[in-house]
Amino acid sequence: MGQDRPATYRSVFAEAEFRPLFGSYVLATAGDMLAKLALTVLVYERTGSPLLSALTFAISYLPWVVGGPLLAALADRLPRKQVMVASDLARAALVALMAVPGMPLAALLVLLLLVSVCSPPYEAARSALTADVLTDDRYAVATSLVGVVQQLAQVVGFLVGGLLVTALSPSLGLLLNALAFALAGLWLVVGLRPRPAPDPGADGPVSLGADVAAGLRLVLTTPRLLAIVGLLWVGTLVTNAHEGIGPALSDQLVGSQALVGVLLAAHPVGSVVGSVVVGRFCPPRLRERLVVPLVVLSVGALALAGLAVRVLTGDAAVVAFVSLLAVAGFGTAWLIPLNVAFVRAVPPALRGRAFGVAVAGLSAVQGLGALLAGGAATGVAPTDVVLLVGLLGVPAVAVPLVGLLRTRPPATSPVAGPSGA
Template identity: 35%
Template sequence: MTFRDIFSLPEFRALYLSGLVNIIGDYLSRAAVTALVYQQSQSVLLSAASFAITYVPWLFGPLLSALADRYPYRLTMIASDLVRMVLIAVLLVPGLPTAVILVLLFVAGLAAPPARSARSALLPLLVGRDGVALAVATNQTSNQAAQVIGYMAGATLAVALTPRIALGIDVLTFALSAALVAFGIRRRPTTVARSERTHLLRETSEGFQAVFGDRVLRSITIVVYTVTVFAIVPEGLAAAWAAEGTPNPEAQAFDQGMIMAAGPLGFVIGGILFNRFVPAARRVRLIPVLAVIVPLLLVPTVVSPPAVIVGLLVMLGGLAQGALLPTLNATFVLALPQSFRARGFGVVNSGMQLAQFSAVMVTGWLADHFRLPLVVGLWSIGGTVVMLLAAIFWPRPVEFAEAADRAAAADQPGAAPPAREPTTSVTRKPS
């Protein structure tokens, strides 16, 4: 399947565009609010907290994502967009205290887990199993490009005008996203029939069991968590990093936007090149190598290079992520039965968001007490060591194929629930 094939599908185009406008609005407002808090408080920790507040709702992500398997994916996405549109619109009221703004952002963020999980679970139904890898790569690469636009525009608006303009744009993106889904995607039944429902907590637990009870899914999840822990730090600390480098406000805005946008820009380049020129089987074999490269590239920040060098290192790390994460995502989709996809993605996305939140908060606290470049450099050294250990115990390629076959068999009408691997599978020798 080619790019032309997947974009010839009207429903995929609607899903793709709705996600794209959502990402632009979210990251535009995130960059603006992060800069505003740092300008007011001059605290790295509070600036990091304003960046990280949108990750906190993912603490409830697995539970909220279970709703996406209970209700039609289309309805879940529309309802989530409309809820967030209304709550973000309240932020446009003048004079709201910073604390109230952060609370509203948190509450609005509770609608993100079911929406994102429904979007991920719906994708294979639109493009088929053969088109999943290309569709995932297209979505993730485009989303990173949208982050570049959002970050640069948000940082600029925060200095030149007001963050409320960015929030107003975010409101419009939610309205447009809901309209695209409502008019561009047809109704489908739920993947879990009402007669098969038990209890939301039990269904959430089944999502954890589906992910962590399988060696392949478990390995993918651990690597995704670890990559995000060590790759997100430059973005979260960008405002403070830029302020340390120059007293000029315009230069600070440029440096902040450059550092925040460098990773997504690299992701776009890596995603396009890797998925265009590297065969699928080789992509899977290169996963352990790419996983080690991501944190390794940020180790030189320990010597306090100028902002342009930081941006270059972050971009190279983003390039490695662009090669790595779409491959992991597509492999995860194919190894997970349809009836567990929303819950499985809820588990992974929640872990990613909470890992990012923890990483930004911890490094933000450390940077309030030690030199920021030293913190990032030592953090990256730790990440390189962890990734080396993950690479040693990475599953063999044949295990990925077996997991995909099990999931495909489970998706057949009348199939029994997929059997998980026996616990003795964890003793297999690494490749």
């Protein structure tokens, strides 16, 4: 393979340890989605309260926002394989308890919170270990695969999960979820070789609080990392905000909720296509050059979507709006080269805690974006909210984009990979 040719899916899966990393992630992602959906349905069936069922769904994001950096730091203090296995098996046991008939509602919510607490150390360990296993352009291709899995889970996962939960029962759905987590953990036990905990460095081990402080200090005081996470946070806030007003958008466009599924699926569908095209078929150097145009596309297409509803009418407006949401989703393929840049900029021993800081902020802005969009939609038309988000988003992302370009390291071999930094 030439130096500037993209890695192939075959070369990625040829790495024996990536197969259990990826496969267990697919199982864990499916299990996590099914748990949220099953428990949301279960709570709604018991209480009839949309607010409580929505709160149940939202609880899973709380550990990332409140304690993500602290929990993710465990991936830098303990063997990463053990962290992932323990997280999966703990989630399997907790979700199995949730499936017990007659479990009190308060206990169900506590158990869901505990299940969610396992996500930060698991995700931090998985991300860091993937970068250890794939040390060249295969890491970028693996990142695109992970993005495809995440988006497909949104496109088809809730549909399949909904059929399972409603056709069978929420409790059975939870049991299937517990089985998925258990299988994921066992796959990691068999498929990953033992590795010691990351080297703490010359100063030796320090407290967990000091680890978290080191991760925050690294991300917030390193210009390159600050530009990367700034773009990640601001870009995600802008491009995901419309998801918080899906029902209102559907009501405005077609007068009912008939379109809400299509509206929420359009952006992920575009993201899947973008992840495959950019992650698999674009050479490494081209990916890096595409960051700026892709960011502009992901934000600008939102403004065009809102504008289309103002200048078009009827079905043409609906088709244009949905199509431009998909185009905006395609643009989010900028996340692939940004992820590679992040891993290259972080020393291997600090990847877990740096990842925790990045994802904690990411979880916070996802909720904030939906909240801001929802508040704005109480005063203006929902499609005008999308228009405003796009128009305001362009200057907002320009600031971290300039920082990213200014801190770009000297050109190196594209196959040096994350560990080559």
